[in-house]
Amino acid sequence: MSLVGWWKLDGSAEDSIGSYNGYEQGSPSYSNGKIGDCYDNTSGGSNGVELIRHSDFVEYEDYYSFSLWFKSTTTSGNGGARIISRDYSEYATVLLSQNESSPQSSSNKGLPDFSVSVNQWHHLAFSVDVGSDEARIFLDGELVGTSSTHNTEANRPYVIGGNTEGDGDISGNHFEGKIDDVRLYDHKLSKKEVKQLSRAKVLHYKFDDFAEYTENIIKDSRLEEPDMDYGWKGNASSNTVTKEDNSAPYPEVVRLEKTGSDDQWHGMHDNTEVVSLSSGDHVTYSGWYRLESGATQKNLAGLNWVSDGWDTKGSKSITMEDDELWHRFEITVEITQDYSDGFQPGLKWAYSTDQQWLELCGVQIETKDHATPFVAGTRKDKVVDSSGQGNHGPLDSDTPTWIENSKIGSGAYSFEGDKIPVKNLYYDSASQLPELTLSAWIKVDSSGQVINSWDRSEFWRFGVGGSTGSNAIDIGLADENGVSDISANTDVTDGNWHHVVFVYDHGSVTFYLDGEVDGTASTGGNAIGQNLTRYGFIGDYSEADSFNTGSGGSFTGEMDDIRIYHSALNQSEIQQLYKQRASIDGGGNLHSHELHEAENKFDDFAGGVNSDTEVLGAQDGFENVYKVDARENDSYENFLTNLVKTSDWSNSGSGNYLYLVYWAKGNNIPDWSRSENIQYPSPSTSEYQKYVFRNDGQNSRDEYFRQFFGNSDSTSYAYIADPKIFTQSEYKKRNGVKSSGIYSMDEFNEIGPGADSLVGYWPLDGDTRDYSGNGNHGTNNGATVTSGLGQSAYSFDGTSSYISGSGSFTFDNLTFSAWVRYDSDASGGSGSLGNAVISSQSPTFQSSLYADMDSNEQLFYVYPDNASSSTIVSTSISKGKWLFVTGVVRGSNVVLYINGIEKGSNTLDTDGSISWGDPFIGRGNSSEYLDGKIQDVRIFNRALTEEEIKTLYNLTDPRQDQRAIQGKDGTVYTKGEFNELL
Structure with a gap:
């Protein structure tokens, strides 16, 4: 489910997504709108925009939604003006009687009527579900009503601003006013999604991803040119070798080797920038090193080269570990004297006359007092605007310092007189803002702070005493009555995080502090905005008539989650x-400030699995299963080659743990041998159980922990599933909603269990496409789209209609699942069998889900390639009810589930592979046509577990209250998708 078309109408009819550029009709104009510019037909001309043609729209026409803003600007216009239309005589159309003092909708096809205010912006959301025979209209975020009369036969485009009769020409019934920000979705919008769209968010800086300007003054530090030896200046008898090492933190590695009598290696000063530095400035050296075991010289120094040699105007060194493991280093040096000719910062490693080596990677030198993540040159990214409007901020030398100390999400900015210029969001003489909401999280200990500003004398300045000198949040704004400086009531300069909000609603001012009203006022005006063009800043005053003009910054403290809405948010x-911090809406969509999938460090911190461990891959509902069997090897077996001690990967001391999380079954699991004072379970179990092992890194008895299975009689075995290793910080983030609004989990999944094992997935929600990613799309042969269970479905007539697909498969284990409703006793083909849900065209004898409705039985047929007959499982069912039917081949076991519950099982007479290909949906190999409805058909190339089948049933049944389910492996499954709050 996604946004598939977005016509911002910022000066053209282009689709900002790039798929469906619109076609202008007549001579449309563009002017200031609700969000940026908009389509402007206030003059009442014969104009409009054809958004999307029928040939493109046919993919979505059975199930879609539109969202847009409109403003009616006349009371003497057309009595049936079309806001958005697909031919009034054929399809539901949203139109407005613009010849009344209070314009009324008089939409067709049973759409409900509504009234609007002239010369005011309104948000309209319009969704159609042909299968359910339903259309819904929302006005300003609230549901107005539904209709149930639709036509899907006529070939018509979608247009705004007038009517169309099928050729795309906009013929009469023109809308007089403005239309803005038109969006097309390929699903029915939930009420929460509509509410979000109706709030006109134009800027949202989350600050969650690291974004901080820096210049790495080492040239070509990532070895991007073939020969990089010149970049690492050793003395005459030293040697440098560049190589690629994928086991290193960064694969481009330089190896420094002592080959002669010289006793020191002089870093990279000949290949760094000459920089101007003054006393009190800083240089930070960072990267990763790996030093030969037994090295006698362990000093690595950061210092500066000047014209007369290595200088003492500032230097600092660290002592390296000589364990041949990669270690992170950061060295910050303060410059102690001025030097007019400039500095060339560099590194120096002094070693003894014995031969030894040092390897470095990801080396960075920055003229700042802290290290940032590695970059190969100048970091030229942006401060991301997540509103979708593209109002990003540039990264430059004025960008504040990014920090992890965040109130909301995973990052924030620390300002020390820094600023962020906002690139595309500007206001001019045509910009009038009758409604505005400014929201931010701030942490300050003094007054005189500017949070954001588009010029107090022209639009606004929002801050803490930035306009009034108080210690409370305040606003300076300009409307038609002049400039007003207004303060809230409560002191916020206490050094704590606070949520601060300013709301302007047609002259009424309300401040909110930590969710509660903190002052009100009235300006007597109607809209914010004066005459001059103004660009804005985060953290600074503005009188900028072009982007990023001005100097300095006016905020000292921390700031997070900056939002601007062109609407007045209410207190709720x-x-x-x-x-x-997070919520699930009625459509199963997950809403939170940020989604975090925990980082699995298994490949980094485990030395790999033992060579005798058998890698089984995906099975039993897990992605990775390993078999450890001492019975086969007649000896002790260890699963992991080693698990690195915490002290080997972190220099931050005790308390930094590694967590190994996994599932296991067997007869002796796990026995953590060669460790001290470690409690471990060792049950005998035929079912997987979850285990968590914490490595505190302080064990002095062993360099590593190894996981062993076995005992003196060599009878032990175990299956280890989905082992994951987390650092302490990642482990603590997992599985839940945090106070910062981060919804953390091992994995987020919008499809359901077994997604990686899907070979065919046909939702049948208005189309026959295969959404597994394998391209096995279906062809419809007479089935019709109809209302389903919470979505559209396909209806089959029991005599000739079916869907045919493509793709050939060979299964050792498999799972078929589908939602089906049998409506009659239709039968055909062999005996009384009929109502085939899913079968294949080849081979002649194949595995299928059937129903014998003469006997009211659901049947699951399994026919291995080398078998002489099929194995059958059956259970009783009823007609006229939706059923979730699942057939599983799990080894030699054949199991049938109805609504997530096992209803029958059998054992294959003959094991072996199952060939299967070119699927039929709604009929069998020998006719067996189905009379009823089918939706959500899935084929997996493995056996889903009982828990996965239950989860899939709950997720796909809209009648269930569970709209998000967390699986045993930490994966969170939702019925919908991820969205930000508001």
């Missing part, structure tokens, strides 16, 4: 921003 919505 503001409390949601302040209090709510």
Whole structure:
């Protein structure tokens, strides 16, 4: 489910996604709109925009939604003006009687009517579900009503601003006013999604991803040129070798070797920039090193080269570990004297006359007092605007310092007189803002702070005493009555995080502090905005008539989650921003400030699996299963070659743990041998159980922990599933909603269990496409789209209609699943069998889900290639009810589930592979046509576990209350998708 078309109408009819550029009709104009510019037909001309043609729209026409803003600007216009239309005589159309003092909708096809205010912006959301025979209209975020009359036969495009009769020409019934920000979705919008769209968010800086300007003054530090020896200046008898090592933190590695009598290696000063530095400035050296075991010289120094040699105007060194493991280093040096000719910062390693080596990677030298993540040159990214409007901020030398100390999400900025210029969001003489909401999280200990500004004398300045000198949040704004400086009530300069909000609603001012009202006022005006063009800043005053003009910064403290809305949020919505950290809406969509999938460090911190461990791959509902069997080897077996001690990967001391999380079954699991004072379970179990092992890194008895299975009689075995290793910080983040609004989990999944094992997935929600990613799309042969269970489905007539697909498969284990409703006793083909849900065209004898409705039985047929007959499992069912039917081949076991519950099983007479290909949906190999409805058909190339089948049933049944389910492996499954709050 996604946004598939977005016409911002910022000066053209282009689709900002790039798929469906619109076609202008007549001579449309563009002017200031609700969000940026908009389509402007206030003059009442014969104009409009054809958004998407029928040939493109046919992919979505059975199930879709539109969202847009409109403003009616006349009371003497057309009596049936079309806002958005697909031919009034053929399809549901949203139109407005613009010849009344209070324009009324008079939409067709049973759409409900509504009234609007002239010369005011309104948000309209319009969704159609042909299968359910339903259309819904929302006005300003609220459901107005539904209709149930639709036509899907006529070939018509979608247009705004007038009517169309099928050729794309906009013929009469023109809308007089403005239309803005038109979006097309390939699903039915939930009420929460509509509410979010109706709030016109134009800027949202989350600051969650690291974004900080820096210049790495080492040239070509990532060895991007073939020969990099010149970049690492050793003395005459030293040697440098560049190589690629994928086991290193960064694969481009330089190896420094002592080959002669010289006793020191002089870093990279000949290949760094000459920089101007003054006393009190800083240089930070960072990267990763690996030093030969037994090295006698362990000093690595950061210092500066000047014209007369290595200088003492600032230097600092670290002592390296000589264990041949990669270690992170950071060295910050303060410059102690001025030097007019400039500095060339570099590294120096002094070694003894014995031969030894040092390897470095990811080396970075920055003229700042802290290290940032590695970059190969100048970091030229942006401060990301997540609103989708593209109002990003540039990274430059004025960008503040990024920190992890965040109130919301995973990052924030620390300002020390820094600023962020906002690139595309500007206001001019045509910009009038009758509604505005400014929201931010701040942490300050003094007044005189500017949070953001588009010029107090022209638009606004939002801060803490930035306009009034108080210690409370305040606003300076300009409307038609002049400039007003207004302060809230409560002191916020206490050095704590606070959520601060300013709301302007047609002259009424309300401040909110931590979710509660903190002052009100009235300016008597109607809209913010004066005459001059202004660009804005985060953290600074603005009188900028072009982008990023001005100097300095006016905020000292920390700031996070900056938002600007061109609407007036109410107190309930503001409390949601302040209090709510995550929610699931009626469509199963997950809403939170940030989604975090925990980083699995298994490949980094485990030395790999033992060579005798058998890698089984995906099975039993897990992605990676390993078999450890001492019975086969007649000896002790260890699963992991080693698990690195915490002290080997972190220099931050005790308390930094590694967590090994896994599932296991067997007769002796796990026995953590060669460790001290470690409690471990060792059950005998035929079912997988979850285990967590913490390595505190302080064990002095062994360099590593190894996981052993076995005992003196060599009878032990175990299956280890989905082993994951987390650092302490990642482990603590897992599985839940944190106070920062991060929803953390091992994995987020919008499809359901077994997604990686799907070979065919046909939702049948208005189309016959295969959404498994394997391209096995279906062809419809007479089935019709109809209302299903919470979505569209396909209806089959029991005599000739079916869907045919493509793709050939060979299974050792498999799972078929589908939602089906049998409506009659239709039968055909062999005996009384009929109502085939899913079968294949080849081979002649194949595995299938059938129903014998003469006997009211559901049957699952399995026919291995080398078998002489099929194995059958059956259970009783009823007609006229939706059923979730699942057939599983699990080794030699054949199991049938109805609504997630096992209803029968059998054993294959003959084991072996199962060939299967070119699927039929709604009929069998020998006719067996189905009379009823089918939706959500899936084929997996493995056996889903009982838990996965139950989870899939709960997720796909809209009648269930569970809209998000966390699986045993830490994966969170949702019925919908991830969205940000508001």
